[in-house]
Amino acid sequence: MKTQQFTVVDPQGIHARPASQLVAAATPFASTIELHTAGKVANLKSILNVMALALKQGSSFTLQVDGADEAQAFEAVTKLIVEAGLAK
Amino acid sequence: MIQLTGIAASDGIAIAKAYRLVQPDLTVSQKVISDVEAEQKRVDDALAQSIEELTGIQQLTREKLGEEEAAIFGAHLLVANDPELVGAMKQKIAEAMVNAEYALTEVVKSFVALFESMDNEYMRERAADIKDVSNRILAHLLGVHIPNPSNIQEQVIVVADDLTPSETAQLNRDFVLGFTTNIGGRTSHSAIMARSLEIPAVVGTGTATTTIQDGDIVIVDGLTGNVLVNPDEEVVAAYRQKATEFAAQQEEWAKLLNEKTLSSDGTQVELVANIGSPNDLDGVLRHGGEGVGLYRTEFLYMGRDNLPTEDEQFIAYKTVLEGMDGKPVVIRTLDIGGDKHLPYLPLPEEMNPFLGHRAIRLCLDRQDIFRTQLRALLRASNYGNLKIMFPMIATLQEFRSAKAILLEEKANLLAAGEAVSETIEIGIMVEIPSTAVMADTFAKEVDFFSIGTNDLIQYTMAADRMNEKVSYLYQPYNPAILRLVKMVIDASHKEGKWTGMCGEMAGDEHAVPLLLGLGLDEFSMSATSILKTRSLIKRLSKVDMQALATEALQLATADEVLEKVKQIVK
Structure with missing residues (x-):
């Protein structure tokens, strides 16, 4: 299992467009990919889950990837988060 | 022949079959089921059909209107493909022994409530997207048809209660020869859009959707504000003549x-x-x-x-x-x-x-x-x-x-x-x-x-x-x-x-x-x-x-x- 903590830096938070990008990035992988924040858990392959977290600028979350292809999945998702300027 | 009178919103005369852009009845009743697997399979089928349909609409919209306009259907596809949505529906069916339609509405209700309670208007509006997708899935479960103007493949007159700007933008000028609506006036969005699309339109007829059935022959006279339903051949001939004269006049203006x-x-x-x-x-x-x-x-x-x-x-x-x-x-x-x-x-x-x-x-x-x-x-x-x-x-x-x-x-x-x-x-x-x-x-x-x-x-x-x-x-x-x-x-x-x-x-x-x-x-x-x-x-x-x-x-x-x-x- 791989985990990393992030803080949202995008002033608009994780709104619809980045949420869609995250789901699209996570979906091809077999691993379980989750975001944990303030006692809530979202399946990163579920747009409804991710948007329901309503992550705002400044809120922190933990990315947790677990499964056979966790290394690749972790890399793909963290790369997107950082490159799109969503969180750091 | 029935004649309706409305407001002439956009010049020209169109004669074609009616295409009703009217939302079907999506009322759901709760039923007890015994075969969980069969009911879950209905969910998979309805989802597959919805995804196929949305993919088609997305593609058409992208070709005709561009990437930006197609984005909304990309968002709808993400919802239809959402593993948590289908998971929750199947779980509901198995636990409560209820029909797929009821399971869907219950699951969607909880998601919609969650989004509507958010303190961000943008997120609240996403609740509308979820409902939209849910209606599409529901229509497939109920076996009814949700009209989709971007999918029209033959020449028609669109008949609707009202047309939103986005619905009007989806109308394909090659196939939609004209439209008529129940409500609206010369300055309503639908009327303004009709003039910019250059298709004849009569708005504000009051009863277009209740009077006109799919496939009826309809004449929309955007010059006078009259709509004729199932006219006889003589009337059609007279209007074809009028349309020819209008075309000649337009040439003169040109x-x-x-x-x-x-x-x-x-x-x-x-x-x-x-x-x-x-x-x-x-x-x-x-x-x-x-x-x-x-x-x-x-x-x-x-x-x-x-x-x-x-x-x-x-x-x-x-x-x-x-x-x-x-x-x-x-x-x-x-x-x-x-x-x-x-x-x-x-x-x-x-x-x-x-x-x-x-x-x-x-x-x-x-x-x-x-x-x-x-x-x-x-x-x-x-x-x-x-x-x-x-x-x-x-x-x-x-x-x-x-x-x-x-x-x-x-x-x-x-x-x-x-x-x-x-x-x-x-x-x-x-x-x-x-x-x-x-x-x-x-x-x-x-x-x-x-x-x-x-x-x-x-x-x-x-x-x-x-x-x-x-x-x-x-x-x-x-x-x-x-x-x-x-x-x-x-x-x-x-x-x-x-x-x-x-x-x-x-x-x-x-x-x-x-x-x-x-x-x-x-x-x-x-x-x-x-x-x-x-x-x-x-x-x-x-x-x-x-x-x-x-x-x-x-x-x-x-x-x-x-x-x-x-x-x-x-």
């Missing part, structure tokens, strides 16, 4: 394409077009527009989830200015609020939105938004003949404040080494009676006026133009309106300035003679009305129309004025 607009006694006026985006330029040029009299910039801000950047706006304005190749282009600054909302700019609910915090009032308050737009306009100014217009000006102080901000941004740009035109005219919309009454004072400070009649009539008559019950008060020919128009035109001429008009009235065949007589300089209308109006003005004598207008100003009622115009202008 000859005026590159001519100036002159009255029979040689007075020249300018016929220009109202546009909503750079995409409309093609239509303006094809219909002989002598410029753009109103570029409604709010469409740049709509249908997206954040404010357009200065560069995005700059490119749009530059495209329009260059496209018009030195012809005048009046660009109106942001007119949002009222009935027009932006999902990413939450505004408090208002009791009287049309009398509320909108247009220039909002822009003077949210200067961050206003200044970005002004900078984009100023930077684009060197690419053509730009005129900047502020909407909803009620007091001279508002105009002065707006102009001061504009000049401040101009100075900043010049200091930063940007090129800005020195000949930008700065004018205002006259749509609030206080401004019309004070036009003589305004005329000393503005470069031009443009009368926005849709709002001027609404505010003068105190009649909400969205309210069908008071639509009889929408009276462009009312002498009260004509007198206000005259005050504005006279005031501008006294100061050597000009007055235009950019409401629907400027292209109305019975108003044009009066406006010519009152001395209006610039008429801004839907591009499709330009040639017809040029042909009309060619037949009118300015001197005679002055006499007509003088007489009209002294009449008592709108009906008397209209009667008089019809007597004089045949």
Whole structure:
């Protein structure tokens, strides 16, 4: 299992467009990919889950990837988060 | 044969089969099931069908309208593909032994409640997307058909209660020959869209969706406002003849394409077009527009989830200015609020939105938004003949404040080494009676006026133009309106300035003679009305129309004025 903590830096938070990008990035992988924040858990392959977290600028979350292809999945998702300027 | 009467919203005659754009009944009842697996399989099937359908719509929309418009269906696909959604539905079926339809509505209800409770308007609106997708899945479960205008593959007349701007935009001109709706008026969104799509339309029939069935033969006469359902062959033949004559007349008008607009006694006026985006330029040029009299910039801000950047706006304005190749282009600054909302700019609910915090009032308050737009306009100014217009000006102080901000941004740009035109005219919309009454004072400070009649009539008559019950008060020919128009035109001429008009009235065949007589300089209308109006003005004598207008100003009622115009202008 791989985990990393992030803080949202995008002033608009994780709104619809980045949420869609995250789901699209996570979906091809077999691993379980989750975001944990303030006692809530979202399946990163579920747009409804991710948007329901309503992550705002400044809120922190933990990315947790677990499964056979966790290394690749972790890399793909963290790369997107950082490159799109969503969180750091 | 049944005949319906509505409001002629867009010229032309169309004859085709009816296509009802009416939402089906999606009522769900709870049932107890015994075969969990079979019920879960129904979920998989309905999802697969919905995904296939959405993929098709997304593809078509992308091809016809572009990536941006297709994005919404991408979002719908993500919801339809959501593993948590299907998981929750299957779990509900297994645990509660209920039918798939009921499981779907229960699951969706909880997601929708979650999104609707969020403190962010943008997220609350996503609840509507979820409902939309859920309705599509539900329709497949129930075996009913959700109409999808972008999927129409044969020539039809669309029949609907009302058409939203996005629905109208999806109509394919090759297949949708015309439309008719239950509600709406000449200035409703559907009517304006019909004219920009150049398809005949009759709106406000009251009963189109209850009278007309799928496949009925329908004639839409956008010239008279009549809709004929299942006419006999003779009637069809007569209308085909009428359509041919209309086409011949349009050819006749086309000859005026590159001519100036002159009255029979040689007075020249300018016929220009109202546009909503750079995409409309093609239509303006094809219909002989002598410029753009109103570029409604709010469409740049709509249908997206954040404010357009200065560069995005700059490119749009530059495209329009260059496209018009030195012809005048009046660009109106942001007119949002009222009935027009932006999902990413939450505004408090208002009791009287049309009398509320909108247009220039909002822009003077949210200067961050206003200044970005002004900078984009100023930077684009060197690419053509730009005129900047502020909407909803009620007091001279508002105009002065707006102009001061504009000049401040101009100075900043010049200091930063940007090129800005020195000949930008700065004018205002006259749509609030206080401004019309004070036009003589305004005329000393503005470069031009443009009368926005849709709002001027609404505010003068105190009649909400969205309210069908008071639509009889929408009276462009009312002498009260004509007198206000005259005050504005006279005031501008006294100061050597000009007055235009950019409401629907400027292209109305019975108003044009009066406006010519009152001395209006610039008429801004839907591009499709330009040639017809040029042909009309060619037949009118300015001197005679002055006499007509003088007489009209002294009449008592709108009906008397209209009667008089019809007597004089045949």
